[in-house]
Structures are given as C-alpha cells and as structure tokens.
Amino acid sequence: MRCRADFDFLTQVYSRSGLYEALKSLSLKQTQHLTVMLLDIDYFKSINDNYGHECGDKVLSVFARHIQKIVGDKGLVARMGGEEFAVAVPSVNPVDGLLMAEKIRKGVELQPFTWQQKTLYLTVSIGVGSGRASYRTLTDDFNKLMVEADTCLYRSKKDGRNRTSTMRYGEEVV
Numbered sequence: 739m740r741c742r743a744d745f746d747f748l749t750q751v752y753s754r755s756g757l758y759e760a761l762k763s764l765s766l767k768q769t770q771h772l773t774v775m776l777l778d779i780d781y782f783k784s785i786n787d788n789y790g791h792e793c794g795d796k797v798l799s800v801f802a803r804h805i806q807k808i809v810g811d812k813g814l815v816a817r818m819g820g821e822e823f824a825v826a827v828p829s830v831n832p833v834d835g836l837l838m839a840e841k842i843r844k845g846v847e848l849q850p851f852t853w854q855q856k857t858l859y860l861t862v863s864i865g866v867g868s869g870r871a872s873y874r875t876l877t878d879d880f881n882k883l884m885v886e887a888d889t890c891l892y893r894s895k896k897d898g899r900n901r902t903s904t905m906r907y908g909e910e911v912v
Contacts, residue, residue, distance in 0.1 A: 746817040748795055749802035754824075757816035761826050762876060772871035773813075773835025774883040775825040776891040777805070777842065780861040780899040782821035793853045797860065800851060808842050824887075826880070832868035832904070839864045839902045847900060861900035865891025868904065 744756030752760055779785075779801060786794040798821065805815050805823060813827030825842075827835055843862055851858045867886030871879035890903040897903070 746802075749798050749817045751802045751806065751823070752814060752816035754816060754818050757814055757818075757824055757826060758877075758880065760814050761828070761880060762873075764828055769870050769872040770829050771831050771835075771868065772879065772883060773825075773827045773830050773832060773838075773866060773868045774880070774887045775827075775835070775839050775842075775867075776818070776865045776884070776887040777823045777825065777839075778863050778891055778895070779821040779846075780863055780895075785858065789853055789856070789858075796853065797851060797858075801846065801860075801862075804845055804849070805842055808838060808845065812838075824884070828871070832866075835868050836866055836902065836904055839866050843900070843902050863891060863894035863899045864902040865889065865894055866902060866904040 744753055744759055745751070746753045779797065782794065785797055798817070802815065802817065802823065805825060809815055809825055809827065812830065813825055816824045818824050827838065830838070843864055846860050846862045851860055865887040867883035867890065869879065869883055886905055890905060893903040894901045
C-alpha cells in the first residue's frame with residue numbers, strides 16, 4: 739500500500755516526496771537518459787482571485803489529468819505545490835522529452851476550460867532538464883536535472899510565458 743503522503747489528494751498524482759520515491763523504485767539498472775520537466779500554470783493566482791478556489795482546484799485536477807494522459811506509463815507526474823507540477827521520464831532522449839513537453843503545452847493552450855458558463859483560456863510555462871542518470875547517483879542526478887528544469891522554467895516565464903525552454907547546447911546552470 740502506498741503512503742498517503744506520496745500522493746496529492748486533490749490531483750491524484752504523486753506528491754513532491756512521492757515522485758522521488760517512485761523514481762527510485764523504477765530501479766535504473768544502468769545509466770540511461772532522464773528527462774525532468776517543471777510545469778507552471780500561467781497566471782494561476784488570477785484564476786483563484788477571480789473565480790474562487792473551487793475553480794482553481796478544478797483547473798489543477800483537469801491539468802493533472804491532461805499531463806497524465808500525455809505522459810501515460812512512460813513517466814511519473816507529480817504536483818510539487820501550488821500550480822507547479824513535475825514530470826520525470828526515464829529512458830527518453832532529450833528530443834523526445836522536449837516533444838512531450840510541447841505536446842502538453844499545446845494541449846493546454848488549445849483546450850479551453852469552462853467554469854460556470856465562462857470559458858477560460860489557460861497556458862503553461864515549462865522548463866525541461868535532460869541528462870543521464872543511474873540508480874547509484876540518482877539523488878544527485880535528479881537534483882541536478884530539477885535545478886536545470888527550474889532554470890529553464892524561469893526562462894519560459896521571463897520570455898513571455900506559454901513556452902517550453904531547455905538548456906542551450908553548451909549552456910550550464912549557474
């Protein structure tokens with residue numbers, strides 16, 4: 739039986755702590771690619787402010803289901819807190835990880851959300867970190883990719899939101 743703390747009750751995806759535990763349980767036997775995405779719903783605070791927390795909660799649940807549908811059994815989805823989610827996808831090369839992130843982003847942009855007969859148009863900003871990971875160094879590898887994804891998420895927000903960013907060739911996280 740899984741620990742309740744490993745899951746987010748509202749969205750029914752892993753919690754922050756549950757994501758890492760689930761990733762460890764995959765037992766990366768050899769070094770392989772790992773793609774980590776951080777996703778943040780753009781202007782989510784205004785949804786809560788203008789439509790209430792019940793609407794915000796529904797947006798989070800629908801958003802989580804959208805991510806899960808695209809990721810499927812290829813990876814793990816977690817709510818990190820607030821409107822921020824993470825996706826960890828083992829055994830996926832950086833290009834395919836980026837394509838998956840873009841599919842998530844475009845799907846959110848193209849699917850209006852209806853709340854009490856009002857149509858809301860949502861967007862999401864995504865940061866993607868990709869690299870090699872192994873079971874022996876999983877903690878360090880995962881943390882490095884989370885920092886990389888966070889740096890790229892910040893870039894997506896700074897560059898106008900509703901975009902996916904990844905590290906440029908030769909660029910290092912500072």
